[in-house]
Amino acid sequence: xxxxxxxxxxxxxxxxxxxxxxxxxxxxxxxxxxxxxxxxxxxxxxxxxxxxxxxxxxxxxxxxxxxxxxxxxxxxxxxxxxxxxxxxxxxxxxxxxxxxxxxxxxxxxxxxxxxxxxxxxxxxx
Amino acid sequence: xxxxxxxxxxxxxxxxxxxxxxxxxxxxxxxxxxxxxxxxxxxxxxxxxxxxxxxxxxxxxxxxxxxxxxxxxxxxxxxxxxxxxxxxxxxxxxxxxxxxxxxxxxxxxxxxxxxxxxxxxxxxxxxxxxxxxxxxxxxxxxxxxxxxxxxxxxxxxxxxxxxxxxxxxxxxxxxxxxxxxxxxxxxxxxxxxxxxxxxxxxxxxxxxxxxxxxxxxxxxxxxxxxxxxxxxxxxxxxxxxxxxxxxxxxxxxxxxxxxxxxxxxxxxxxxxxxxxxxxxxxxxxxxxxxxxxxxxxxxxxxxxxxxxxxxxxxxxxxxxxxxxxxxx
Numbered sequence: 486x487x488x489x490x491x492x493x494x495x496x497x498x499x500x501x502x503x504x505x506x507x508x509x510x511x512x513x514x515x516x517x518x519x520x521x522x523x524x525x526x527x528x529x530x531x532x533x534x535x536x537x538x539x540x541x542x543x544x545x546x547x548x549x550x551x552x553x554x555x556x557x558x559x560x561x562x563x564x565x566x567x568x569x570x571x572x573x574x575x576x577x578x579x580x581x582x583x584x585x586x587x588x589x590x591x592x593x594x595x596x597x598x599x600x601x602x603x604x605x606x607x608x609x610x
Numbered sequence: 611x612x613x614x615x616x617x618x619x620x621x622x623x624x625x626x627x628x629x630x631x632x633x634x635x636x637x638x639x640x641x642x643x644x645x646x647x648x649x650x651x652x653x654x655x656x657x658x659x660x661x662x663x664x665x666x667x668x669x670x671x672x673x674x675x676x677x678x679x680x681x682x683x684x685x686x687x688x689x690x691x692x693x694x695x696x697x698x699x700x701x702x703x704x705x706x707x708x709x710x711x712x713x714x715x716x717x718x719x720x721x722x723x724x725x726x727x728x729x730x731x732x733x734x735x736x737x738x739x740x741x742x743x744x745x746x747x748x749x750x751x752x753x754x755x756x757x758x759x760x761x762x763x764x765x766x767x768x769x770x771x772x773x774x775x776x777x778x779x780x781x782x783x784x785x786x787x788x789x790x791x792x793x794x795x796x797x798x799x800x801x802x803x804x805x806x807x808x809x810x811x812x813x814x815x816x817x818x819x820x821x822x823x824x825x826x827x828x829x830x831x832x833x834x835x836x837x838x839x840x841x842x843x844x845x846x847x848x849x850x851x852x853x854x855x856x857x858x859x860x861x862x863x864x865x866x867x868x869x870x871x872x873x874x875x876x877x878x879x880x881x882x883x884x885x886x887x888x889x890x891x892x893x894x895x896x897x898x899x900x901x902x903x904x905x906x907x908x909x910x911x912x913x914x915x916x917x918x919x920x921x922x923x924x925x926x927x928x929x930x931x932x933x934x935x936x937x938x
Contacts, residue, residue, distance in 0.1 A: 513716060560885035560889045567706065590728060604745075604876045605878075
């Protein structure tokens with residue numbers, strides 16, 4: 486009963502992080518476009534270079550592949566940039582919640598970031 | 611060259627006289643991924659696979675963003691059934707492509723003002739953890755089981771999409787302790803959005819704990835099946851929490867990127883992501899999403915729900931045939 490908000494009166498309209506609404510689409514699009522350029526370049530180089538046999542490049546092996554000028558390195562970098570794009574959005578939200586002094590959401594955002602780090606660590610383990 | 615060596619001989623016999631201690635069985639080690647198992651039929655030319663995947667992922671991105679999904683629900687059946695890709699590679703590739711879909715459609719949803727940032731962050735705590743767990747489940751279980759599970763997951767979302775939202779019944783506080791502790795007013799989850807007519811509509815949200823649990827489950831499905839998890843997240847926000855369908859789809863699009871990134875990080879670190887297939891799929895879904903999101907603005911909620919249900923049934927049937935061995 487008490488866990489429901491009244492449907493009638495409008496909730497406060499200043500509750501929305503409008504700064505984020507401007508910043509986030511720009512960030513998401515920039516990251517996506519950069520990763521697309523890297524992925525297309527990587528695929529082009531890979532097919533131009535001919536058949537390639539070998540295990541897929543992992544996150545940890547990415548620097549090595551890039552140094553060795555392996556086309557997989559370029560594609561791997563594209564994938565990494567792509568995965569970092571929504572993560573960057575979470576970091577931007579963290580900045581917003583810190584600035585707004587919104588402690589519960591600072592905590593929730595930190596947990597989300599921790600989970601993302603955990604994913605990479607557990608996958609590599 | 612000479613540095614490689616086989617696994618040492620296993621000597622697991624307990625030392626004499628050692629006291630036997632009962633321990634829980636060790637967890638199953640997941641099987642390292644083998645991109646080609648040579649089962650069923652001869653492998654298709656990689657260039658052809660990439661080209662077919664490019665075309666298919668354009669369609670997946672288009673339909674996915676139209677329905678508030680990540681597109682993975684089409685990509686995985688396409689890769690496993692039509693192109694003969696190993697289900698685990700398909701899941702890993704799909705989840706990377708799903709990040710791209712969500713990034714594109716999520717950006718558009720934020721710009722249109724139909725996302726709820728707080729709601730997204732709150733639910734993402736559950737979805738990211740779920741995605742990690744799901745990815746490890748997918749790496750551990752039999753491939754056939756994974757394919758069949760994909761079919762079950764698709765089918766189970768159908769009734770949700772056909773059922774209209776019913777507000778929570780009066781006086782049902784019992785058994786909802788968590789929902790009361792996590793009072794929506796405390797979490798400040800309420801929001802407003804501009805509807806199709808340009809009018810501002812305010813909305814409140816109900817049952818955050820139930821929404822959270824369902825989102826965590828959506829995360830498991832996302833990491834396990836390489837899908838966005840919108841099949842659970844959209845109904846969870848719409849039917850359980852009471853968000854308007856536009857907000858449910860918009861916030862789901864927005865959340866899927868982070869959820870899928872968690873699953874994708876597991877697969878990428880583990881070495882399951884076929885980079886050529888992933889790159890091709892990402893480019894394809896990017897193109898498809900651009901058109902799908904534009905089209906979604908003028909789509910009607912009830913038509914979306916029915917279209918969504920029909921696509922789910924078709925995909926589920928295909929996956930069951932695959933699991934049963936009727937399709938190579």
